Amino acid sequence: MIKLRRYLAYYKKECIIGPLCKLFEAILELLVPLVMAGIIDNGVRNGDTAYIWRMGGMLVILATVGLCSALVCQYLASKASQGVGTRLRRDLFLHINKLSHAELDKLGTPSLITRITYDTNQVQQSVAMAIRLLTRAPFIVIGSMVMAMTINLEMSIIFFIAAILIAVTLYLIMTKSIPIFEKMQKKLDKISLICRENLSGNRVIRAFSKQKNEKKRIDDSTEDLAKTSIRVSILSALLSPVTYIITNAAIILIIWFGAQNVNAGNGMLSGDIIALVNYMTQILLAMIVVANLVVLLTKASASAARLNEVFETQPSVCESTTENIEISESESTPKIEFDNVNFTYGTGDDELEDISFKIRRGQTVGLIGGTGCGKSTLVNLIPRFYDATQGTVSVDGRNVKDYPFLQLRSQIGIVPQQSILFKGTIRDNMKWQNENATDEDIIKALKIAQAYEFVSKLNKGLDSFVEQGGKNFSGGQRQRLCIARALTGSPKLLILDDSFSALDFATDAALRKALRENTKDMTVIIVTQRCSTIKNADLILVLDDGRIVGKGQHDELFESCETYREICLSQLSEEEAKR
Numbered sequence: 290m291i292k293l294r295r296y297l298a299y300y301k302k303e304c305i306i307g308p309l310c311k312l313f314e315a316i317l318e319l320l321v322p323l324v325m326a327g328i329i330d331n332g333v334r335n336g337d338t339a340y341i342w343r344m345g346g347m348l349v350i351l352a353t354v355g356l357c358s359a360l361v362c363q364y365l366a367s368k369a370s371q372g373v374g375t376r377l378r379r380d381l382f383l384h385i386n387k388l389s390h391a392e393l394d395k396l397g398t399p400s401l402i403t404r405i406t407y408d409t410n411q412v413q414q415s416v417a418m419a420i421r422l423l424t425r426a427p428f429i430v431i432g433s434m435v436m437a438m439t440i441n442l443e444m445s446i447i448f449f450i451a452a453i454l455i456a457v458t459l460y461l462i463m464t465k466s467i468p469i470f471e472k473m474q475k476k477l478d479k480i481s482l483i484c485r486e487n488l489s490g491n492r493v494i495r496a497f498s499k500q501k502n503e504k505k506r507i508d509d510s511t512e513d514l515a516k517t518s519i520r521v522s523i524l525s526a527l528l529s530p531v532t533y534i535i536t537n538a539a540i541i542l543i544i545w546f547g548a549q550n551v552n553a554g555n556g557m558l559s560g561d562i563i564a565l566v567n568y569m570t571q572i573l574l575a576m577i578v579v580a581n582l583v584v585l586l587t588k589a590s591a592s593a594a595r596l597n598e599v600f601e602t603q604p605s606v607c608e609s610t611t612e613n614i615e616i617s618e619s620e621s622t623p624k625i626e627f628d629n630v631n632f633t634y635g636t637g638d639d640e641l642e643d644i645s646f647k648i649r650r651g652q653t654v655g656l657i658g659g660t661g662c663g664k665s666t667l668v669n670l671i672p673r674f675y676d677a678t679q680g681t682v683s684v685d686g687r688n689v690k691d692y693p694f695l696q697l698r699s700q701i702g703i704v705p706q707q708s709i710l711f712k713g714t715i716r717d718n719m720k721w722q723n724e725n726a727t728d729e730d731i732i733k734a735l736k737i738a739q740a741y742e743f744v745s746k747l748n749k750g751l752d753s754f755v756e757q758g759g760k761n762f763s764g765g766q767r768q769r770l771c772i773a774r775a776l777t778g779s780p781k782l783l784i785l786d787d788s789f790s791a792l793d794f795a796t797d798a799a800l801r802k803a804l805r806e807n808t809k810d811m812t813v814i815i816v817t818q819r820c821s822t823i824k825n826a827d828l829i830l831v832l833d834d835g836r837i838v839g840k841g842q843h844d845e846l847f848e849s850c851e852t853y854r855e856i857c858l859s860q861l862s863e864e865e866a867k868r
């Protein structure tokens with residue numbers, strides 16, 4: 290929480306004037322029992338109606354001024370808390386966007402969503418409540434005790450004992466509940482993860498008739514959260530009865546000893562007893578507010594710790610410069626070079642081992658291998674989604690680590706394995722890499738990607754609406770639109786990561802032909818499991834269990850590389866493979 294206080298610096302005025310207004314309201318509130326005592330002891334006892342009216346008027350004035358003061362505080366508290374929440378959310382979002390894939394994998398999407406929404410809200414609410422109540426409640430408690438002392442020093446001992454007992458109760462309950470609140474937040478993350486998986490994988494769940502399993506999963510998690518919430522609620526629920534018992538016992542003592550003092554005639558009046566009872570009630574109400582405030586601040590401090598964890602996470606893949614660097618475009622410099630590259634996700638064995646190869650400018654390269662052998666991992670090292678743990682990856686003769694992100698990534702068109710489109714129009718999506726792309730550029734890219742035929746049949750053509758994730762298009766249509774999006778940017782290097790998997794063989798062939806004819810200067814890397822897709826590539830890299838086991842063209846690999854031969858023969862007859 291302390292680390293997030295920098296956000297309060299933007300709202301210094303609100304953080305100072307707000308609590309001052311509340312303090313002023315508290316002072317007025319503390320005067321009310323004195324006025325009441327005056328009405329009883331002077332007005333009622335002496336039958337002085339004019340005095341009662343005057344003091345009644347005074348009570349109305351106190352209430353009105355107090356209300357205005359509270360309203361000003363409320364306004365300032367809302368302004369500061371909303372402002373802090375907005376800035377916090379924005380900074381968090383910006384910071385998350387700076388993190389590399391390794392950190393995003395570690396923190397996890399559901400947890401990050403809970404942090405941006407729930408945790409930020411907790412902190413935001415705590416700012417509002419702190420401005421409104423953090424100074425007021427303790428002030429009322431201390432003020433009431435001081436006022437009690439001015440009325441009767443001996444009787445004020447009851448106040449001290451009651452206040453200490455309530456404070457100890459609060460402390461004990463809070464120290465027990467804070468760790469439980471932290472656990473609750475983690476359980477909320479888990480529920481968020483299950484909901485996310487369930488909603489995004491809904492079709493698969495229905496297809497496999499797994500609704501019961503999913504229901505059980507969510508039931509178990511929500512039950513687990515409910516049990517923890519109940520534990521903490523029982524603890525918090527103890528707070529009110531205990532404080533009520535202490536305060537009411539104190540009130541009985543005040544009335545008991547007060548009545549004895551009044552009867553003994555040692556200067557104490559019945560109005561004083563009413564004032565003392567009034568102050569004790571104010572202490573009770575203030576303590577209840579403190580208790581609620583402590584619960585809120587406890588939750589907020591657990592949330593703040595989770596937000597700080599994100600802010601303290603630094604990206605492992607960083608830019609060494611933001612200035613464009615000199616690159617070599619000579620024929621002799623390979624477009625891509627991997628030199629003894631090893632890579633691990635940090636959780637175990639190397640996913641890539643001793644990878645070395647060179648790709649010349651303009652070459653079409655096929656990367657083939659069984660599932661999970663590391664193909665996507667390998668191409669992810671080129672745009673620096675991850676950094677090699679050993680060895681170097683170079684583009685145009687320069688280590689990718691020397692590049693500013695923009696210079697490196699703007700020359701690469703990536704079509705990821707999962708075809709992701711964004712809400713908007715087809716035109717909006719096509720302009721992701723090149724904002725200035727004209728309709729002609731877009732149509733050319735759509736034609737190469739074999740997507741123009743279906744786009745031109747849509748009523749609104751390029752202005753057709755794309756729903757979230759592109760769900761109003763089929764898997765194959767989405768893949769072709771993603772390929773067109775990458776091509777619209779006229780990248781120097783095109784990486785197609787299993788991007789033809791949802792295409793039929795005829796479209797796959799037509800697309801490859803169009804790519805060959807229209808992208809002569811482009812270096813293209815095609816990651817695939819289909820050997821027919823890369824049969825004609827200038828260079829084929831065969832990957833097996835994170836190692837390159839074959840390098841060359843189709844014919845030579847078919848003869849010399851056992852793994853490649855096996856892959857080909859699992860998909861084609863020997864004749865087809867040799868054709």
Ligand SMILES: Nc1ncnc2c1ncn2[C@@H]1O[C@H](COP(=O)(O)OP(=O)(O)OP(=O)(O)O)[C@@H](O)[C@H]1O
Nearest residue numbers: 394634636640658659660661662663664665666667
């Ligand atoms: N984000 C990640 N964190 C940890 N391990 C990962 C991560 N992504 C992939 N892996 C692991 O790295 C290995 C290689 O995965 P990769 O996705 O590169 O394989 P692939 O050859 O592209 O597979 P496919 O053809 O099925 O897409 C796998 O064992 C996988 O479990």
